Structures are given as structure tokens and as C-alpha cells.
Amino acid sequence: MAISQYIVLRGRRVRIRCPRCKGYRYHAIASGVRQKNVRCQRCGKTTLCRFEHRSGKRESCAMPAEVIFSPTRSARVHLCNMSPHGLGILVRGLTRSFHPGQELLVRYKSMGKNITRKIRVVNVSPGRIGVQFTDSLFSGR
Numbered sequence: 001m002a003i004s005q006y007i008v009l010r011g012r013r014v015r016i017r018c019p020r021c022k023g024y025r026y027h028a029i030a031s032g033v034r035q036k037n038v039r040c041q042r043c044g045k046t047t048l049c050r051f052e053h054r055s056g057k058r059e060s061c062a063m064p065a066e067v068i069f070s071p072t073r074s075a076r077v078h079l080c081n082m083s084p085h086g087l088g089i090l091v092r093g094l095t096r097s098f099h100p101g102q103e104l105l106v107r108y109k110s111m112g113k114n115i116t117r118k119i120r121v122v123n124v125s126p127g128r129i130g131v132q133f134t135d136s137l138f139s140g141r
């Protein structure tokens with residue numbers, strides 16, 4: 001197999017470009033697969049691709065943030081995932097400071113801008129909490 005591509009995976013799905021017809025196509029790559037022959041659906045060309053899997057920590061979203069309990073008390077945390085409705089927050093040793101239903105503020109940087117949002121704690125598990133935004137268009141749902 002002459003041509004091979006080296007691809008760093010950040011998720012399960014990856015866009016692979018065919019070296020012959022230049023067509024793009026998404027492929028699902030199972031974790032642990034280090035190389036695979038990928039066949040172009042358009043022209044039939046087979047390419048040997050090598051994959052480097054980024055660890056499952058979703059480091060792309062491990063963003064520093066600050067949870068604000070009160071005007072005098074806040075804590076440094078990390079955001080581990082983000083959706084239009086809420087956040088997953090890594091809270092390390094602070095798990096006991098949180099309980100479902102708790103109303104807080106979270107402050108983080110997004111695209112260079114400081115963002116402060118109102119949140120409500122939805123679930124608490126060791127080292128991690130899930131929160132919902134309460135200040136958005138989705139509030140009240």
C-alpha cells in the first residue's frame with residue numbers, strides 16, 4: 001500500500017480525503033484502531049490511514065473556569081463539555097460543595113471573551129457536576 005495518511009483523531013468520526021479524487025468522506029473509527037484501509041466511495045481508491053487517538057479526556061474542552069458561590073466565595077474548576085443547554089464541570093475535590101438544584105454563576109473565556117452565566121446544578125457525581133444554564137432562551141424548560 002503506497003499511500004498512507006497520518007491522522008490525529010479527536011473523536012470517533014474523522015473526515016478523510018481521498019488522494020485520487022480529492023473527495024471528502026466521514027468515517028467512524030473505533031477507539032484502539034491504529035490503522036485501517038479506507039475505501040473511497042466515489043472512485044474506489046483504497047488508502048491506508050494511520051490514526052493517533054487523543055486520550056479520551058476530551059482535552060479540547062478542558063477549559064479553565066470559575067464557579068462563583070457568592071460574592072466572596074469562588075472556586076477554580078474546568079469545563080469538560082459544553083452544549084447550548086448546559087455544561088459538564090470537573091470539580092475535583094469540591095464535589096461536596098455542590099448539590100442538585102443549587103444556583104450558581106460560572107465564569108469562563110470563550111473566543112477571547114469573558115462570559116458569566118447563571119447555572120443550576122442538575123447532577124453531582126464524584127469529581128464532576130452537570131449544570132443547566134438558567135439565563136438563556138432555554139430557561140423555564
Ligand SMILES: [Zn+2]
Binds near residue numbers: 018041044
Ligand atoms: Zn476517491
